[in-house]
Each structure stands twice: as C-alpha cells, then as structure tokens.
Amino acid sequence: MRSKCFHFVLLSFVVLTLTILPAPFYARADQSVEDRFVDVQKLIPSIKMDMRYFTPHNFVGKRIDGYNAPKCLLTIEAANALKKVQSDLKPFSFSLKIYDCYRPQRAVDHFVRWAKDTSDTTTKKEFYPTVDKSRLFADGYIAQKSGHSRGSTIDLTIIPLPAPAEETYRPGQELFPCFLPAAKRFGDNSLDMGTGFDCFHEHAHTATRDVGRDQRTNRLLLRSLMEKHGFVNYDLEWWHFTLKGEPFPDTYFDFPIE
Numbered sequence: 001m002r003s004k005c006f007h008f009v010l011l012s013f014v015v016l017t018l019t020i021l022p023a024p025f026y027a028r029a030d031q032s033v034e035d036r037f038v039d040v041q042k043l044i045p046s047i048k049m050d051m052r053y054f055t056p057h058n059f060v061g062k063r064i065d066g067y068n069a070p071k072c073l074l075t076i077e078a079a080n081a082l083k084k085v086q087s088d089l090k091p092f093s094f095s096l097k098i099y100d101c102y103r104p105q106r107a108v109d110h111f112v113r114w115a116k117d118t119s120d121t122t123t124k125k126e127f128y129p130t131v132d133k134s135r136l137f138a139d140g141y142i143a144q145k146s147g148h149s150r151g152s153t154i155d156l157t158i159i160p161l162p163a164p165a166e167e168t169y170r171p172g173q174e175l176f177p178c179f180l181p182a183a184k185r186f187g188d189n190s191l192d193m194g195t196g197f198d199c200f201h202e203h204a205h206t207a208t209r210d211v212g213r214d215q216r217t218n219r220l221l222l223r224s225l226m227e228k229h230g231f232v233n234y235d236l237e238w239w240h241f242t243l244k245g246e247p248f249p250d251t252y253f254d255f256p257i258e
Helices: 002-016 076-092 105-116 213-228
Strands: 025-027 037-039 073-075 094-100 153-160 231-233 240-243 251-253
Touching (some): 037 076, 076 213, 076 240, 153 213
Parallel strands (some): 025 251
Antiparallel strands (some): 037 073, 231 240
C-alpha cells in the first residue's frame, strides 16, 4: 500500500508540473568561454553529486582523463535551467543527483582507446554484461565525440531526502549486471529507474516496457521535470539530457575539469 501511495504522489506531481551538421569544432576554452561555464554545486548547493568519471566506478574502471576534480561544469544556460528543476523537487523532499556534466574531448578519446582494447573486459559484468565489447562502436555505446563536450548535456537521476546510504565502491569487488533488480545490482541511493547509470542494455532505453511500472513512473517524473525546463532526453539512456537551444551546438571543448 505504501508503494502504491508513493507512486500515486509521483504521478500527481508529474501531471502538475507538466540535415547535415557542420563539421565539429574542437576547442580549448579561453577566459571568455570559461566565463560561460559555471560550477553547478556552487550555483545549486543542495544538489547531490556522484561524479563517476572522477572515480574508478565507471565502465572503463579508472579515473577518466581530464577529470581532475569531482565537479559538474555546465554552461550558464544549462545550469540555470537545472536550478529550476531542483527547485521543483525541493518541496517534495527530492533532489537531483548528478553523474556527469561537461566532458572534455580528451575524456571521450580515453573512452575510444578503451573500447578499441577488446582484451580489457574488467567491468563487463556490471556495465555491458550482454554486449560483446567489439560491438560498442557499431551499437552506438561509444563514439568519437559526445554532446557532453559542448557543455549543456548532463547525466542525472533523482534521490529522496534525506539521502539514503549508498554502497561504497571498492575496485576489485564483485560486480553485478546493471539491469538486475535494484536489490541485486550496485547499491545506488536514487529512486529505482530500472537500471544503474551507464548501463549498456536495452532496459536503459527511456521508454522501454521491460522494466516495472514503478521504475517507468520514476523515469516519467525525471523526464517530465527536465522537459518542463527545456531539456531533451536521449531515448536510449534514461539519465541523459541536453538543453534545447544549447549555446555551443557545434563546439567540442577540451579544457580539463579543475
């Protein structure tokens, strides 16, 4: 009964809050550009952070190149829109939790090098348990460039407040497939979205019917709030959103996160 009441509240909340591209330009940021980016935690102190690429708990299994600090950097426009999402959640004792924001091109290059090394399958059991690593490019999980490098894309979820305890990741620990039920996969402290973050699996597709009703409801809450404030979801990843009208649609930055 408690679960049904909880998800009735969530659904009610959702209802209420409701070519050819030019060649990419790769850039380091000069001071004028860096002034267009903000540290999201300074702008939104209440937001929660779980910056996975600063840690070894990601599909590469190591800290990623360019992540020299566990910070979320975004363009001012994206950060201000995100602040509105957080404000909508606050009265209901929820918060956003961020996994990744701006991603330097050197980090994307790190992903590409890792994907080409098909002998390294250290993290396969958790992040891509049903995908042959040689298929990561062909299946669209890894690419030569990422919208994150333009500064207005974010990976995130929702957590209840006060925030529940979260499992501590220790390199070398036993791994479990990211699409298993929440009690059997890595112990994230977010609302159950049906998979873990960065899960290379069909269950991570936002509108899949292969996860339960409660998980679909939680995804609907996240997507509805993000869309309300100008973000667009990538349909293959429930956690991935890009600001409509992003200020640097054709520029892929490479300044490190410091």
